[in-house]
Amino acid sequence: MNIFLFLFIVKIQLSFSLDPYAQQQLDRVSKLPGQNFNVSFEHYAGYVTVNEESGRALFYWLLEADEDPSSKPLVLWLNGGPGCSAIGYGLAEEIGPFHVQKDGKTLYLNPYSWNKVANILFVDTPVGVGFSYSNTTNDLLNNGDKSTAADNLEFFVQWFKRFPNYKGRDFYITGESYAGHYIPQLSQAIVRHNLKKKDEEVINLKGFMVGNALIDDFYDQLGRFQYLWSVGMISDQTFEQLNILCDSGSFLHTSEQCDEVLDISLEEMGDIDIYSIFTPPCTAKFNRFNQLLKRKKKIGLIKRSYDPCTLQHSVIYFNLPEVQNALHVHSKNSSSKWDTCSDMVNKNWKDSATSVLNIYRELIPLGLRIWILSGDADAVVPVTSTRYSIDALELQTISPWHAWHDDGQVGGWTQEYQGLNFVVVRGAGHEVPLHKPKQALTLIKSFLSGTSMPKLEKVSDS
Template sequence: MGLKTIFVLLSILTFSWCSQVPLQSWTEELDTYQVFQSDISPQHSIRIKRQNDTICDAHSVQYTGWLDIGTSHLFFWYFESQHAPKDSPLTLWLTGGPGGSSMLGMMQELGPCLINEHGNGTVFNEYGWNKRSNMIFVDQPAGVGFSYVDEGTPVPDNSFSAASDMGLFLQLFVSQVFPYLLESPFHISGESYGGHYIPALGAQVVRQNALYPSRPRVNLQSVLIGNGLFSFLDSAFGHWSTLCTTLPGVDEPVFNSTRCDILATNLPRCMDLARVCYSHPDPAICQAAGLICWDGVIKYYDSESGKGGRNRFDITAPCDIDDFCYANTALIEEYLNMPHVFEALGVPKKHVKAFNVSSDAIMMAFTLGNDLELSMTPQVQYLLADGIDVLIYQGKLDLACNTQGNIRWSESVPWKGQAEFWAKSFKRWESGGKEVGEFKEVNIQMSEEHKKKTRFAFVTVDKSGHMVPQDQPEVALDLMLRWIEGKSFE
């Protein structure tokens, strides 16, 4: 979310303690928190309580709580699978930003409950991703949504420091809080700036498992990233193809020939400076690259975005409200600020005076920390080399993290399967008996050590923008289940 803000900034730069009984043994709702102290790190603990369907009409068992890491505190909302939780995988969802709350993904897209049309409650989502997977939504880094830092504590300024805390949280969550998840397949999902968050976290989990073999292992199997920002260079490059051709699935190009000629003229300089930024990630160089790419390419569409104007997340749709463009985003923020929601969640009002769907402080910190300019290619390479499956899925109508830019990026990732992936053509895929998009995938034996072939796939979804589960919920659920259950898109 908030790609306009990204490029503008680039251009200018005490709860009750109880006995530590595994939660699956609880048979009643909790009025107070149970706290689990990490056996590995004395700084890490989880406080957690069970919720009913009052504030989220989930039709499944649910818990909320915080991971406490010294002076930082990460909020999570966990839902058991609607079908055989102990035999289901665990899937984590991370909304992007940087600074976007994962409550957006939960209540606007793929959670068990969605915000209702009045913004005063929720409705059950029949296409929720906890259909056959346990789901956990986390507000991260600390400072986002219901997550917070104690007074005087700086917020994280990069994806890697955020990933470090998340890695220990997952280890504690599956080993001490919900031990039945310890052997379950684990998948990391998300969208937008999740293109940074998820590769960084995946790599952290792999390193953590390798460096500390005697500790509980997080059983990471795959990552699945929707309309991700992996590389601002490639995202900028994709503007021309998205706006000046019919490749997104539109009848006519969005821009006329005059504007397209301007983009084509300005793109080479943008690309050159972005490459220099990647090679030498100095703030001054990267800010200059951001300014050139903004002025020469991105502003021609994005400066016309906003309420009543263009929608950077769907080039065929109007923009209802500023920044996020979707009215239900504002409804989610309004609902989660209601007193009965704060009370049910046990939000510490001293630290979280109001819930915000996005954090300007995190956006600024990540900009100054040079995280936005980084390409996530090395982290994706690392995951593939370790046998972790990678899925990139794309709503074709998105401009912010566009399909053509991400195809370009995915084909440039150097790994054993690169040549085969690059050479493959896209094929149509079906869901519910209808053609719904295109895909290509490869399955590669990475080494003799890895018995299972590693899977790398790129899947597009027609008639969808930045948020595929919102625009095409039934297709998105089918896509997700096929992936985590190891089924092909053929």
């Protein structure tokens, strides 16, 4: 190679390594396959290496606010599992602007996307989830709470170097389910990181919000069994056996006796969606019925309805080579097949805290904005579980239990404590923004502004 050409290439590579905005532009997503509409915001997707030695890298997708992004906070969204993708759940069927049509090939714009009020960052964590990967196979067999928190912190240390325009920006962490572990654990790691670093390296964490979250194994299971029984889904006998045989141990790793009675409870519940007990499950029969709905839509007879099969559409879409190319996916490193959740990650989870209440007790006095929300139609981590966990914190009540409203209707109920707000969303399942997208947008607006959930406005008689 010509020496001058070699030096020129080295110079270009060096300039890219020194200029974070150059890497930003490499991560910029121009237009997605199946996107038959224009958007007003920029978005970026790519990888951040969290361990050079083993080659661990987390996949991210940043969608900036659709108006004046420089004035709006940065909000991280995480999904749980453990082993489930924030892209597949949070972005593509909950709070992201791009949702996947039933054909799995085209997109539609979500009118209740959270990027109307914030810059939204989705991260697939830990490695082995979604498009995130490690060049060391053993890493995929040794994920756990501790390593995930450490890698998530390292992700942000490196991500802010690539996006220095977000340094110092108000930063909030949100998510659901097993992210009830990830979110307080990452928040704790950031707080401790900030104590050791100089001002320019501090991450400006302002608070976090978790939905239908695993918090404490004992209370999670106690509340779940009570919920199943109280709504008439299981028998008295099974309820009694669940409380006897599943009263200890990890929520992830139950005893053989407990598993047997859990199987009985599933039989008694029947073929329902336990993540949303009042909506139809995704079944072959539902899909056939859906074909009729599609034909009616063509002649304008019905509006868009709830679709329980959204994850199936995402699996088709994110496995399209042209989609992966548009998102800068490292196909050689990532799994050959994208899926919403990784069984490998879930089955090989090494450490799971039996409770994160101790982290709440550490963080609440620091003045972070902490909200816990609960869809009341979830039978996996139900509202009863969350109430038991909050009660265990023994916090002083600031504003007693009352209804909150959206468009003149009861959206749910809420109680404000010293250092924590609890919000119930009426009729929502495990994924609150999927089942109640409009109410979820109202909720994130209140959370980010630090205001109470809206009450019913009284109309004057005059």
